[in-house]
Amino acid sequence: MSGAQLSAAHAEAGRRARNARLGLLGPAVLIILLISILPLGITVVYSFLTPGTYGGVTWEFSTAAYVQFLFEEDIFDGTLAFNPAYLQIFLRSIGLAFGAMIGTLILGFPTAYFIATKPRQQRTFWLFLITLPFWTNILIRTYAMLLIIRDEGFINLTLMNLRIINHPLSILYTDTAVFIGLIYTYLPFMVLPLYASLEKLDFRLVEAGYDLYASRWKVLSHVIAPLAKPGIIAGCVLVFIPGLGAYITPELLGGGKKLMIGNMIAIQFGSSRNWPFGSAAALILMALVVIVLLVYARAAGREAKAHG
Amino acid sequence: MENDGERVATQTMEKAGAENRRNVAISARSLVKTFGTGEFAVHALKDVDIDIRENEFFTLLGPSGCGKTTLLRMIAGFELPTSGIIQLDGQDITALPPHKRPVNTVFQSYALFPHMTVAENIGFGLKMLGRSGGDIDKRVKRMLALVQLEAMANRRTDQLSGGQQQRVALARALAPEPKVLLLDEPLAALDLKLRKNMQIELKSLQAETGITFVFVTHDQEEALTMSDRIAVMRAGEILQIGAPTDIYERPTHRFVADFIGDINILEGSVVSSEGRTAQVRLKDGAVIEARVPEGVDGSGDVALAIRPEAARLAGPDETAALSGTLENVVYFGAASYLHLRLGSGEEFVLRHSGALDAYDLSTGSVLGIALQPGRARVLE
Structure with a gap:
């Protein structure tokens, strides 16, 4: 074979490899485009349009949706006045999601620690129990929770039968109900990453801590918690982000009275027929989530650097 | 605390x-x-x-x-x-x-805290005891000097070699005195x-x-x-x-004798004893003088322990205490270990540190064994 033929063959082989690479990448790129970029693009475009009278949008550029998030236009003279109603819903959502995050951490940490310190063969069983709720639809689980906490529910009947209270505690359709519901729904998302972290924990380090005069609490705060930090951060992100956008829990347990961001967005696409505002609210929520993730990435990056 | x-x-x-x-x-x-x-x-x-x-x-x-x-x-x-x-x-x-x-422990795995520096590891016990920051710094410096790791104070523990980790573990356990x-x-x-x-x-x-x-x-x-x-x-x-x-x-127990160093353990029975010295007849008929340690019953069937270095090959003019058939010679430079089979079938190892030229060291040759007086012991 001559030199020219050889280099031609090389070029041919290179071209084929490139084509093969593109061919293999294709499906993934297509899926990302269809499932992620396209809907997001539509949402961005819609958020800058004018609402149609019967839902949908009119193709007319407007920033009204973003203005509406913070200000209210007077129906008569068209002047703008600050309207904290939507902001309050956002703040309430952040508060509830944050509370759920702390609540699941407080409940989840001992749970994960308990499982991680069991003999290996037993851990599978306990983990199975933790994931058991996932086998049932979240809607059904939330209805079950509703039955438990309502005025004639399990909790109130038990407390009244034990004569601890005379009148039922009104938990349902309050922030407390939403809070309980969120903790119940997202607890596994906290327990699993915590378990993954604690399972890798070298318990000889815990012994070393005790040996060096650390009490139980000091071992927890100075040895176990710092070593479980990746799991704590991951669990917090996994609870906070979906908690922020929760829809079913506040819808059912909050009775539609205590709105969270998810419900508010749903209403814009439903009865309020304001798709641009719904889109804008969704994008603002997304911006919030991105901020949380950036903070997480920085914390995780510092961690990796410290251990690198 | x-x-x-x-x-x-x-x-x-x-x-x-x-x-x-x-x-x-x-x-x-x-x-x-x-x-x-x-x-x-x-x-x-x-x-x-x-x-x-x-x-x-x-x-x-x-x-x-x-x-x-x-x-x-x-x-x-x-x-x-x-x-x-x-x-x-x-x-x-x-x-x-x-x-x-x-009481502090140096763990087999060292168990150093991976999220702390060398100095933080060493100071951990003192910190938990509630000592002041200045005290801790001073003590940590002294401990670092003691284990010669001054230059490593701010390193992460996973950047250290095994020997250095060992020293940190030691310093950490010693720091709280x-x-x-x-x-x-x-x-x-x-x-x-x-x-x-x-x-x-x-x-x-x-x-x-x-x-x-x-x-x-x-x-x-x-x-x-x-x-x-x-x-x-x-x-x-x-x-x-x-x-x-x-x-x-002076092992008193057969297991102790066997576990510490090399030793020959031979079965025998006491024929006569006087104070803490006994005459023991071995299975091949030889009678050997042995010491009976405190707390050991020196009568009847006993086990006799002889260290390899308490025995050597008997010279041509000596009377041998024992004799055995040579099976193997392991040369170590300063000394040689000779593996012999006694008449009773028991194995006997001796450490000979002198010259071996005078002996027939072909496998199967019969050699005499001389014992250092007072080194054979009766075991529990």
Whole structure:
């Protein structure tokens, strides 16, 4: 074979490899485009349009949706006045999601620690129990929770039968109900990453801590918690982000009275027929989530650097 | 925590005053540890009594599973005895949790905190005792100097070599000036050369700090080189406690003799005895004089122990105490080990350090064995 033929063959082989690479990448790129970029693009475009009278949008550029998030236009003279109603819903959502995050951490940490310190063969069983709720639809689980906490529910009947209270505690359709519901729904998302972290924990380090005069609490705060930090951060992100956008829990347990961001967005696409505002609210929520993730990435990056 | 700190401090001061009195530091009585119940019960410790003196390098020696680590963990407070008591300076500490005992451990795995620097690791115990930042800094500096790691203060522990990690673990355990330092096979993970160096360093560190060291190992050579006293353990029992020379030269128990160094153990029966000296007839008919240690019944059928270095080949003009057929010669330079088969069928190894030219060393040749007087011992 001559030199020219050889280099031609090389070029041919290179071209084929490139084509093969593109061919293999294709499906993934297509899926990302269809499932992620396209809907997001539509949402961005819609958020800058004018609402149609019967839902949908009119193709007319407007920033009204973003203005509406913070200000209210007077129906008569068209002047703008600050309207904290939507902001309050956002703040309430952040508060509830944050509370759920702390609540699941407080409940989840001992749970994960308990499982991680069991003999290996037993851990599978306990983990199975933790994931058991996932086998049932979240809607059904939330209805079950509703039955438990309502005025004639399990909790109130038990407390009244034990004569601890005379009148039922009104938990349902309050922030407390939403809070309980969120903790119940997202607890596994906290327990699993915590378990993954604690399972890798070298318990000889815990012994070393005790040996060096650390009490139980000091071992927890100075040895176990710092070593479980990746799991704590991951669990917090996994609870906070979906908690922020929760829809079913506040819808059912909050009775539609205590709105969270998810419900508010749903209403814009439903009865309020304001798709641009719904889109804008969704994008603002997304911006919030991105901020949380950036903070997480920085914390995780510092961690990796410290251990690198 | 502050109270603990003061308590540790006063005890350390008391100890400094009692430097040369050699009081008992740790005293354990009738310690029993049983894991599990019924027919699955494992007896890790069966009725152990032990006194560890102040300022001594005490070694618990035995094969794995003999209970030495369980005993150490009990002194540290990680295990509760099933029954029995442990005292430290006359105070009952049996049920005291680990963080309330002025006792620190160097773990086999070192167990350094990966999220802290070398200096933070060393200062951890003092911080938990509630010492002031200035005190901690000073003490950490001294400890770093003691283990020659000044340059590594701000390193992460995973940037250190095995030997350096070992020193950090040592410095961390010594920093709070414990009453007793427990060492759980701390040299096992090091390579041979480093291990030899650390043996010497540990020994001098113990002398320098004056702290009681309780050292656990299954390496008999390590135990012999480092210890003031050794307790040889087997299956949850202490068989013999004594200085390295006692253990090596005057073993009272067959297991101890066998476990420490090379030894020939021959069956025989006592024909006559006078005081602590007995005439023992071996199975091939030879009669040998042997010492009977205190506490050993020197009558009837006995086992006789003879170290290889207590025997040599008999010269042409000597009367041989024993004779055997040569099976193998292992040459070590300074000496040779000769493996012989006695008339009784038992194997006998001797260490001959002189010239071998005068002997017929072909396999199967019959050679005479001379014994050093007084080195053969009757075992329990």
